[in-house]
Amino acid sequence: xxxxxxxxxxxxxxxxxxxxxxxxxxxxxxxxxxxxxxxxxxxxxxxxxxxxxxxxxxxxxxxxxxxxxxxxxxxxxxxxxxxxxxxxxxxxxxxxxxxxxxxxxxxxxxxxxxxxxxxxxxxxxxxxxxxxxxxxxxxxxxxxxxxxxxxxxxxxxxxxxxxxxxxxxxxxxxxxxxxxxxxxxxxxxxxxxxxxxxxxxxxxxxxxxxxxxxxxxxxxxxxxxxxxxxxxxxx
Amino acid sequence: xxxxxxxxxxxxxxxxxxxxxxxxxxxxxxxxxxxxxxxxxxxxxxxxxxxxxxxxxxxxxxxxxxxxxxxxxxxxxxxxxxxxxxxxxxxxxxxxxxxxxxxxxxxxxxxxxxxxxxxxxxxxxxxxxxxxxxxxxxxxxxxxxxxxxxxxxxxxxxxxxxxxxxxxxxxxxxxxxxxxxxxxxxxxxxxxxxxxxxxxxxxxxxx
Numbered sequence: 001x002x003x004x005x006x007x008x009x010x011x012x013x014x015x016x017x018x019x020x021x022x023x024x025x026x027x028x029x030x031x032x033x034x035x036x037x038x039x040x041x042x043x044x045x046x047x048x049x050x051x052x053x054x055x056x057x058x059x060x061x062x063x064x065x066x067x068x069x070x071x072x073x074x075x076x077x078x079x080x081x082x083x084x085x086x087x088x089x090x091x092x093x094x095x096x097x098x099x100x101x102x103x104x105x106x107x108x109x110x111x112x113x114x115x116x117x118x119x120x121x122x123x124x125x126x127x128x129x130x131x132x133x134x135x136x137x138x139x140x141x142x143x144x145x146x147x148x149x150x151x152x153x154x155x156x157x158x159x160x161x162x163x164x165x166x167x168x169x170x171x172x173x174x175x176x177x178x179x180x181x182x183x184x185x186x187x188x189x190x191x192x193x194x195x196x197x198x199x200x201x202x203x204x205x206x207x208x209x210x211x212x213x214x215x216x217x218x219x220x221x222x223x224x225x226x227x228x229x230x231x232x233x234x235x
Numbered sequence: 236x237x238x239x240x241x242x243x244x245x246x247x248x249x250x251x252x253x254x255x256x257x258x259x260x261x262x263x264x265x266x267x268x269x270x271x272x273x274x275x276x277x278x279x280x281x282x283x284x285x286x287x288x289x290x291x292x293x294x295x296x297x298x299x300x301x302x303x304x305x306x307x308x309x310x311x312x313x314x315x316x317x318x319x320x321x322x323x324x325x326x327x328x329x330x331x332x333x334x335x336x337x338x339x340x341x342x343x344x345x346x347x348x349x350x351x352x353x354x355x356x357x358x359x360x361x362x363x364x365x366x367x368x369x370x371x372x373x374x375x376x377x378x379x380x381x382x383x384x385x386x387x388x389x390x391x392x393x394x395x396x397x398x399x400x401x402x403x404x405x406x407x408x409x410x411x412x413x414x415x416x417x418x419x420x421x422x423x424x425x426x427x428x429x430x431x432x433x434x435x436x437x438x439x440x441x442x
Binding site for chain 2 (some may be wrong): 036037040041044045047048051055056058059063064069070073081085088089090093095096097098100103106107148153154156205208209212213215216219220222223224227229230231232
């Protein structure tokens with residue numbers, strides 16, 4: 001196979017317009033499978049460093065949670081479980097439509113691909129709007145450390161640390177959502193121009209990996225931020 | 236080219252993720268004490284695994300990809316392990332329960348003990364502010380309030396029980412940090428402090 005490819009590369013000398021290989025197979029790969037595997041590994045390496053990026057904040061979260069359990073309990077009580085829960089459902093829903101979008105690309109269903117990409121983006125937008133309402137509530141209640149923070153009577157001051165981490169973690173997550181929305185726009189445009197086919201749909205799948213990763217971050221943020229010590233607050 | 240899952244798989248995974256989301260909210264409202272946190276994290280890990288294996292197709296990926304994905308746990312464990320072993324062990328040499336009281340240690344150490352003169356024992360106010368008072372005030376939410384302590388011990392003026400507790404405290408309420416032992420203050424000071432606390436609580440009516 002390498003010999004055949006070498007001969008083939010010599011024969012056409014990088015001038016395209018021949019039918020010897022798939023138009024999306026780049027010359028430094030031998031097969032589409034190999035090219036796909038390289039993309040997948042590269043994407044996962046990127047995702048691992050993203051995990052570490054959030055990991056630093058989560059380590060700070062753990063440390064302060066152990067030091068100031070009361071602040072975590074009271075701070076978490078200030079967050080809206082309904083809105084947080086709604087956003088969890090919305091985001092996992094968007095992961096479902098994303099997975100179905102990749103499947104549509106795999107099976108060459110052009111219309112379904114575009115439909116699922118639009119649905120994914122729409123759900124992502126719903127998530128950001130709900131997040132916006134939550135941030136607005138926090139602003140009105142003077143719960144934004146560094147900008148307009150006021151401690152209520154009897155509250156422990158370390159609530160400011162909890163809320164700082166809340167904004168850092170959810171803000172960084174929301175930024176990833178915005179970037180994801182941008183990536184999806186490009187994928188949608190490519191899908192619109194019929195750039196994908198069952199042999200080559202790598203960008204759809206890689207964008208999907210990113211989108212699912214952002215979903216996973218939220219899967220952890222929801223219990224870590226919204227559900228701290230809830231049982232003991234109801235008394 | 237690569238594995239194509241049937242649509243039903245994706246719907247089933249979505250259903251499982253929804254059920255687990257409902258479960259984690261339900262469990263958060265159950266009294267499980269210290270178990271609430273590990274249970275929440277376990278559910279989140281299961282949800283994340285479902286997304287990774289099925290939505291992200293790792294179940295059908297090459298062994299190299301699987302190894303790479305699994306290495307995430309190694310890197311995260313290093314980050315958390317090295318950070319926590321450092322911070323959590325910093326309070327150990329002064330307090331065996333430093334794991335949760337490390338944040339209080341500077342305050343406690345600052346309260347360098349003067350000689351237990353009769354004068355100091357007669358006016359335990361400053362000592363109270365530097366020790367018990369940093370947690371037990373009237374408005375505190377980090378520990379039982381003075382009023383609550385007065386309800387517990389005031390009626391019988393049970394100073395001995397207060398001193399015994401202060402020397403070897405237990406943890407009754409999970410929402411408070413555990414109280415560190417104050418045995419190092421010595422019986423004389425602890426008696427004076429206990430008397431002072433009940434006095435204060437009786438003088439100032441609870442809000």
